[in-house]
Amino acid sequence: MCAAAIPDIIIGRLPLYLRALSKMATEDKEITSSQELGARLGISSAQIRKDLSQFGEFGKQGTGYNIVFLIDQLRRILHVNQIWDVALIGAGDLGKAIANYGGFLNRGFQIVAVYDNDPHKVGQPAGKYIVRATRNIVDEIITKKIRVAMLAVPASEAQGIADQLVKAGIRAILCYAPTSLKVPEDVRIQYIDPVLHLQRMTYYMP
Amino acid sequence: MCAAAIPDIIIGRLPLYLRALSKMATEDKEITSSQELGARLGISSAQIRKDLSQFGEFGKQGTGYNIVFLIDQLRRILHVNQIWDVALIGAGDLGKAIANYGGFLNRGFQIVAVYDNDPHKVGQPAGKYIVRATRNIVDEIITKKIRVAMLAVPASEAQGIADQLVKAGIRAILCYAPTSLKVPEDVRIQYIDPVLHLQRMTYYMP
């Protein structure tokens, strides 16, 4: 006997709630309501209450939600009440920008190694990291017990690297390459392709 | 009397189809089927046929879809059978990476101006562009008739810039800042926040 799995579409909204609540916390707000949170995000208050109620009773009738408490709960639910080590593959312009980005740590992630297969880049700095040779990536990821990876390599190389990541025990891949990858179904994958978003918007523009 | 609007969730898949078909074209394939396309994307063949049938009858029974023809149709539907001028705001690491990215042009977009409000950056190169002062952005976007913008500035500045973009007649904003923005409902907005994707995956990881 096991509880029904929570729909992934709900899971997808929780990080959004967490982000908005974290911003409220920086504004020194203590309490919020499903209505206020929904207004900020463009989501109905009913949906927010329904989503949160999947995981517990976090609010108080007549009052709303304590922001710090709800942040703690969401971080726990999303498993970002810890810092995940992340491998970054690709030290081109985008890879370097990612390596330099300061917004990962306080949201649960830290890059611990940067890889590239270009001999001109290996050994050179990328942000505060020294670029390592992709050749050794499987062994190194296994040794370091890294389970999350970001892939910022050309589309033509992405599948080959992804195969190695899977072999190395990576369980979650964030792919910046504009291509669809095949990974085992027990490995999570998410994609970022800015052009998909742009094209989705130009459809509506005459 | 007007035809029912096509659901946005369908519009969101069309760029994905276009991307996969374009890849097939580079592989010198001429024909594909809803089944093959679906297998590549992890989408059911029924859904692909249903989605496409919203816009016309693009396939042949017994045969499938001509790839080049279907690419043409999708480009027409998504309005990327033209090149859209894009303004990029933010010339930090990420902005520079975006400015240098070579993958926009053959998918319907070209950056025509890069802005930053840091005096140390204004006048300096970002890729093949010279960074311009954000101070003048409204007039310049109006003059250049730009209607699409990418926003790669810190979250704290994003809303202020977005307000100016709206004033300048921008109709579509791709926001890389990790924050939710308020824009009029006739302005399209899409977000890219890598941490949202990472947190969505760690939920499933013990």
Added chain:
DNA sequence: TAGATTGTTAATCGATTAACAATC
């Protein structure tokens, strides 16, 4: 108490899938 907001139920709404006639 009066006012406000939650958590939850039931109803509505919309999206996906299965199946198959049409037809290449």
Added chain:
DNA sequence: TAGATTGTTAATCGATTAACAATC
């Protein structure tokens, strides 16, 4: 013709919303 695949219908499935009792 035989085999294959589309376009479409109807059925299923799942997500969202409206509404309200509970209660702070």
